Amino acid sequence: PMYWISAPDSARSVDNLAPAAPLSLAGEQSFSPGGLQLTWDPNSEADLAGYNIYRGTDESFEPGPGNFLVSTPDTASFDGGWSWEAGYCYKVAAVDVHGNESGFAVLSPDMLTGDDPATLPDAAFLSQNWPNPFNPATTIKFGLKNRGHVSLRIFDAAGRLVAVLVDEDRPAGRYEASWNGSDARGARVASGVYFYRLAAGDFVQTRKMVLLR
Template identity: 40%
Template sequence: MLFDKKKIIIAFSISLLFLISELSFSQNWNLQYSGTTKKLYSISAADYYSWICGDSGTVLRTSNNGVIWINLTGNGIPVNLKLIHIFSHKYMNSPSFNERRLAYVTGSDNSGSYIYMTSNFGINWNLVHTLTGTGAKFDAIWFKDTLNGIAIGEPIGGRWQIWRTTNKGVNWDSAGLFLNGVNYTGFANNLQGKQTSYRDSTLYFGATYNGTESMVFRSTNFGKNWNIIIPGINHPMTGFSYVNTGTPRLFIGGNKYFSISSNGGTNWITSDSNSFASTMVCSVSDGYSSPSFLMKTDSLGWQTVFTSWTYSYYYAIASGLRGINYINGYNWVVFLVGDSGKVYQRGILYPLVKKEENSIPENYSLSQNYPNPFNPSTIIRFQIKESGFITLKVFDILGKEIATLVSEKLQPGFYEVPFSITQFSNNHLPSGVYFYKLSAGDYSETKKMMLIK
């Protein structure tokens, strides 16, 4: 566990009890109490503040990592709308933690598609844009900062609906934003930008051409111009994600397949399997050099795929899942949402990387973290000579455990693992001296590191 568990028992009037760890980073899925039975389509996870949207104008918000979900339905959004995508600013993208009060949601009915925004944590929602016409439907929204945002909608009259705002979503304009959409279809949450770089103008979105071929569009100027990437995959796309840890990595999923490109779309590795669901949702964490990829299949579980890769890719699986997202873009906590108001939460240990070496260590060793001092993140390396259960923990100057970086059985080898203050709510980890301790059987070693903000 990354933190000591603090069990909180929440009793509801319907006598339904859920035991949820407030800061639990377990390796199991926790089914959280959402307070609704509506279908949930999208989640935007950001720090401990996260948002969910779904059928019948449903909007949920949590400020404590999902321990309690607050139902904000009916606060200005018509209850006849199907809300398919919600966006909120992740902390790393926002100049101020107060931008948590902002959120944006897209919804549709038989008359058109709409964008609503809130500037007060969902207490009130205002209609800021309406799209009409046959097939009008916004698929996704993205903001590169608190002022500049973009929305992608299904093609109308052979033209993708691309709208931008420069004033926090108050006004939207599509002038000069033409992109051919003849014979293309999109899907919910098909648009993504770079989560770890404030004001980055690179965008990708996924689509299907002629009902059978997966395509990816790329823009480097926030939607003004687009290039097309042709993966050569003859399957309709239903899931898309993008991560940039130096080189853009693209992830797409669809009808019992998924594909990954590690070089921005030039080359693709594709896996077809009947074990994968016909409808995929996928997400990628933006964590250091070891991103994680998740998507859904047919029964709840947690599996590793592409084990020959240096990086860790997973698929999260449960029937009726429709949305997935990470807190902070890193893979410490992940949420899944789906049918009947289901919300799953899972904590994941830090992305442990085993370094490829030609030799086996002759002894145990814990290296000095680098960089040191650090802010906001650092890398800790260690080596183990025998197979066994290993723990690597971080303590404050008073000896209180604040994080567990490793807690599992490992094979002999050389390893590295990151530690970052971004996992703590609002980066609330003070400057000062911290200690990290490696334990393996009778062996243990402790070193000191310094955080300077």
């Protein structure tokens, strides 16, 4: 910890009281963009400046300059360098305006939420939408075995592009997208047969669905 030392004649007190450690530290896997979203409860100290975040490879790591990740005034932080395979542990400390640092909230890999490798799909897939037929909206589930660019597009019976639901890079995982029966301009499309196509690397699959107004 650092201490704020006042001169004897400054009429200021010495503040060497560190803030309380942050509470309710949690980590959730993010898919778009890929990484880990860290969150915690706000501290109540009036002289709070923010929070220091450290990242190591086991719970016993000692926070310091070599594993310092970022400082933030917020109660959330995003780590785009995270992955399940890395096995990162995180420690978060509150810091006041005098530089006093609290004890640490600790987050280990087994405390994270999201799709860990054991639940990732063995192969890319595209499920039948549900409900089908549908009105006004339907859900399409799909999965990716590997990280990469993925697109999910809707076409009408004549093969014309109607809407793009997904068009971005995503990590391996299970996903779902919703279509509300509108085109790219937001206009409602007519009842009829439509096709949705998933393209992810070498995997391309098309399925049929029916919209009933």
